[in-house]
Amino acid sequence: MDRRIDHYDVFTPLQGCVNDARSVAGVLGRHANNDINFQTPKLLLGEDQYASASRRELRSSIEALFDDDPDIALLYFAGHGLIDSAGGYLCSSDCQDGSDGVPLVDVVNFARKSKAKNKIIILDSCHGGILGNYQADTGTAEIDEGMTLLTASSEKQYSYEGGNGAPGVFTNLLVDALEGKRQAGAVQAA
Template identity: 50%
Template structure:
C-alpha cells in the first residue's frame, strides 16, 4: 500500500497569498496517482487552500499529517507547497489561518510523526521557504534526526526562499518533470535519489539549492516510467558480453543495409542483423561503444568490435546477479 498526502496552500488569511501552490499540488497528485501506462500507484489525498471558502487550517493540516504517518503502508509520502517559516525554535509549515510563523505546524513535530511511523518508507517533500531545516533539531546544526526508512527532500536550504515562476514553484516543476520520466533509469524506475539528482543538476549555484536527507538501506521506486529499452533486450547484455572487458566481434553480416558493401563481402545474416539492432540500441543509451571505429556501422563493415562502457558494465553485473 502506497499513500500520499498532497497539500497546496495559496490562501493565507493573515499574510501574503501565493499563486502556484494549489496548481503544484494538483500536478503532483496527478503524476503520483498512476504509473506511466496507467497502473495504480499512490492512493492520494489532496488538501487545497484556494481561498476563504476552501482553506486549510492548522488543526486540519496537523491532524492529516499525523494520520498519514499512522498507517502501516509500504510508502507514506507527504508533499507540501505553501509558506514556510523559520526561527530559533525551528521550522514551520504555515496553514491558511496561521497568524504568525510559529503558529504553523512544527517541522520537528512532522519529523516526530514520520520517525514513529510504522510505514516501511516515509518520504517528506517540501516546497516551502526555509524547508531545508527539516530533519535538523534546533541548536543541533550538524545533527540530522532521521530514523531508518525516512527521506526528506526540500526546495531550498534553511536560509533560502522557495521561488515561483510562471504560476508554479520552480522546485515542483522540476519534481514533476523528474516523476514524468526525466529521472528514470534504464528500467524505468524513479527513486528519491534520482529525483534529487535531476533537480540538483537543473539548478545553478546562485539559485535556490535543494536539500536531500535520507536514512535508508535501499531506495524505493516512486513511480515506473516507460523503460528506455525493452527489459528482455536489456537482459541479453550478459549473453553478448559474458565477462568484464569482453569484445563482441562484428562483421559485415551484422549490417542489414546492402549499400556500401565492397565486392565479395558476405550478405546480411537475419539473426546477426537482429542482434546488431539491439547492440545499436545499447550504443544509443551509452551502454557500449565501437572499438577503433567512429560508428557501429563502420565497426560492422570493417569487421571490428564493440565493448561495454562503465555504465554498460554496471547493467551487465545487474543482469548477471539477477537484479533485473
C-alpha cells in the same frame, strides 16, 4: 498525501501551490502503465478564504498519514514555511505569525514513529531544509531508516513560485523529472 496552500489570512497569498499539488498528485497517482500508484491519496487544498487549510486540519492530516501502516507514506507540502529561533514551521491558511504553524519537529516525529516502511517528505516551502537538522544547536538530524527528505530550499533559503499561477520552480523540475523529461543542459550518463 498532498498539502498545498495558496490562501493565507495574514501572509502574502501564493498563486501556484494548489496547481503544484495537483500536478504532483497527477504524476504520482499512477504508474507509467496507468496502474494506480497510491490507493488512498488525500488532497488538502487551501485555495481561497472559503476553502482554506487550518493548522488543526494540516496537523491532524499529517499525523493521520504517518499513523497508518502503508508501504509508502508520502507527504508533499507546497506553501509558506517559516523559521525562528525555535525551529521551522509549515504555515497554514490561518497562521498569524508563522510560529503558530505546524512545527517541522512534529512532522519528523510523526514520520519517525510511523509503521510505514518508507516515509517520504517533500517540501516546496521556504526554509524547508531545516527539516533534516531541526536541532540546529546539536547539528544532528533526526532521520531514521526508511525516511527520505526532499526540499526546495535549505534552512536559510527561499523557495520560488513561477508567478501568476505558474508552477513553483522546484515542483516544476520535480514533476518534469518524474515524467522523464530532459532539461536543457542536463548531463547525460555515458
